[in-house]
Amino acid sequence: MEEMSSMERVTAVLNHKIPDRVPVIFWALTIGAREAGIKMFEYSTDGKKMAEGQLNYLRRYGVDAVIPGSGIAEVAEMFGTKTKYYDTMYDTPAIGETVVKKPDDWEKLELSITPGISASLEATLIIREETNNEVPVMGTVVSPLTLATWIRGMAETIRDTRKNPDELHKGLNIITDIERDMVDAQISLGTEIFFMPITRASRDLFTDKQYKEFGIPYDLKVLESLKSNYVIGHVCGNYPMLDTIIERYPLSAVNWWDRGTKYSLKDGRDMKERYNSKVVLVGGLDQNKTLIMGTPKDVENEARDAIEQVAIDGEFILSGGCELSAITPPENILAAVETAKRYGKYPIGWIV
Amino acid sequence: MIKENNILEELTRLIVDGDDEKIKEITKKALNTGIDPYIIIDALNKGMKIVSKRYEDRDIALPELILAGDAFQASMDIIKPKIKRKSEKKVGRLVIGTVQYDIHTLGHELVKTMMEVEGFECWDMGGDVPDEKFIEKVKEVNADILGLSALMTTSMPKQKDVIDALKKEGIRDRVKVIVGGAPVSQEWADKIGADGYGKDAIEATIVAKKLLKIE
Numbered sequence A: 001m002e003e004m005s006s007m008e009r010v011t012a013v014l015n016h017k018i019p020d021r022v023p024v025i026f027w028a029l030t031i032g033a034r035e036a037g038i039k040m041f042e043y044s045t046d047g048k049k050m051a052e053g054q055l056n057y058l059r060r061y062g063v064d065a066v067i068p069g070s071g072i073a074e075v076a077e078m079f080g081t082k083t084k085y086y087d088t089m090y091d092t093p094a095i096g097e098t099v100v101k102k103p104d105d106w107e108k109l110e111l112s113i114t115p116g117i118s119a120s121l122e123a124t125l126i127i128r129e130e131t132n133n134e135v136p137v138m139g140t141v142v143s144p145l146t147l148a149t150w151i152r153g154m155a156e157t158i159r160d161t162r163k164n165p166d167e168l169h170k171g172l173n174i175i176t177d178i179e180r181d182m183v184d185a186q187i188s189l190g191t192e193i194f195f196m197p198i199t200r201a202s203r204d205l206f207t208d209k210q211y212k213e214f215g216i217p218y219d220l221k222v223l224e225s226l227k228s229n230y231v232i233g234h235v236c237g238n239y240p241m242l243d244t245i246i247e248r249y250p251l252s253a254v255n256w257w258d259r260g261t262k263y264s265l266k267d268g269r270d271m272k273e274r275y276n277s278k279v280v281l282v283g284g285l286d287q288n289k290t291l292i293m294g295t296p297k298d299v300e301n302e303a304r305d306a307i308e309q310v311a312i313d314g315e316f317i318l319s320g321g322c323e324l325s326a327i328t329p330p331e332n333i334l335a336a337v338e339t340a341k342r343y344g345k346y347p348i349g350w351i352v
Numbered sequence B: 001m002i003k004e005n006n007i008l009e010e011l012t013r014l015i016v017d018g019d020d021e022k023i024k025e026i027t028k029k030a031l032n033t034g035i036d037p038y039i040i041i042d043a044l045n046k047g048m049k050i051v052s053k054r055y056e057d058r059d060i061a062l063p064e065l066i067l068a069g070d071a072f073q074a075s076m077d078i079i080k081p082k083i084k085r086k087s088e089k090k091v092g093r094l095v096i097g098t099v100q101y102d103i104h105t106l107g108h109e110l111v112k113t114m115m116e117v118e119g120f121e122c123w124d125m126g127g128d129v130p131d132e133k134f135i136e137k138v139k140e141v142n143a144d145i146l147g148l149s150a151l152m153t154t155s156m157p158k159q160k161d162v163i164d165a166l167k168k169e170g171i172r173d174r175v176k177v178i179v180g181g182a183p184v185s186q187e188w189a190d191k192i193g194a195d196g197y198g199k200d201a202i203e204a205t206i207v208a209k210k211l212l213k214i215e
């Protein structure tokens, strides 16, 4: 038996206290289908099956949190997109048809409750009950600009930034309001910790100037409604605007691809110092390489290196840099958790 | 002559600025002035190469790149009918698309645009393309090159499936296969038996031309 439950461990870290050991969390959505042994459609639309998949994932690997859901298509669908499911166990549902087809459609956006989101909410409640509230069951809230690109299409949204900025701003305002309502709904179901994909804050996708106009104001508005909750922000992409996020966003924790971008965990810690931030750093494992193609020993080495880089004073969660791929070998997930248990116990000394 | 140069320079600049409205007007003006369509295309190409280079150097972001592509297409739409009557100078026939279960299409669309810049005739299959659709198209248009894009680790194996399907159909040696997409690498290309790999759109054109032995 460990000293702390997952809930205690994760909230300790988010409250800047020293936990018993480094927690391990993945953004693990679609892997639930494999863990339940079912195809993606069933997993994505049936709350009981989704709960089963996520509970199996939780128990099999001993990770410290779950995030029910099946990916972006499920969230976009609430705004009216059509979802395309593949008849397999591993392939993420995709947005099959966008909903904002012309600039005028931006102001017509509204929310509808879909089988996907009902399944996620049902799964949330089931898992919470099954785990006696001892494991964080996280909620999801999405950066409005990210959502805009899902429901309009990436290229079309980009064209709107130039040709129809007013309509796009209208859409972003509506999305922001709807997101705030969704946050309230999740809070009323007992969700305290949120995961927020902020995936367009990447310099290969938008320049700082563009993100300042179409991204930041709306992100901050959403975060405003989450003031009394914990939020783990996930900045995606190959050139994350990590500096901006750490400087300006009121996040509890921040996750990025520290193994695949120019910012290592140590760089993240330097930025914290520079901006006088106490944000918890989340990452350390390469979800595209080591976790998928490496051996358990490779995963262990990478995890130990991450712990060595930044875990010593707490404020660290071991994780991947983006979604945990549904083809990640089970032994590699186990190796990550085992390493945290063996080498991530506090107090942490330098590993020699 | 000076006027011609001014028009051509303006076309290059409009590509770089990604102005797909003004460029239509200037393209028509260029054609009316009697400038050879191929010289106009050279001016457009120059713009696309500047933009691609700047993107690879991270001087600009995706919006500038996409808007430049739009401007390029807008101008080409006007020029194409004019060059149809001349003898086709196409250097090769490319079928390109994103593999099944993967809907990331922006990358291969840019590759397609740059291949057009280099004089290839292109068929864009879109995203989430089943293996057999690629095979059908390759046969139908008698393609020289097949470009397969995959942006996810979960969809990469599909590139191999398409190559295997070409073998099964007995047409593997009739077409060169190039692969690309963020998680794809030269090692992966070698492993699955592709003929080439391109890390970005410019490299894609270089590899394609090399494979077809075009100078």
Ligand code: B12
Residues within 6 Å of the ligand: A070, A071, A072, A073, A091, A092, A093, A094, A095, A149, A150, A153, A154, A155, A202, A204, A205, A236, A237, A238, A257, A288, A322, A323, A325, B062, B101, B102, B103, B104, B105, B106, B107, B108, B110, B111, B146, B147, B148, B149, B150, B151, B152, B153, B154, B178, B179, B180, B181, B182, B183, B197, B198, B199, B200, B201, B202, B203, B204
């Ligand atoms: C835009 C985007 C989207 C858009 C795509 C819009 C569109 N129409 O293309 C949307 C929102 C739809 C999307 C959806 C998803 N996405 Co996405 N997306 C991206 C993002 C941010 C940018 C990709 C892009 O367009 N880049 C710009 C273009 C120009 O670059 P490129 O594609 O790399 O192409 C260049 C080269 O690779 C090369 N190239 C490309 N193709 C080819 C082909 C040939 C033959 C050659 C030679 C060269 C070549 O040349 C191109 C030009 O230089 C990337 C992250 C990133 N920064 O790469 C994630 C990313 C690809 N997505 C990812 C994920 C997980 C998803 C989803 C599964 C999300 C989810 N959980 O639901 C879904 C996919 C569903 C599905 N079944 O397909 C992951 C993939 C992770 C993995 N498993 O490997 C990425 C890497 C993000 C991340 N860091 O985790 N996404």
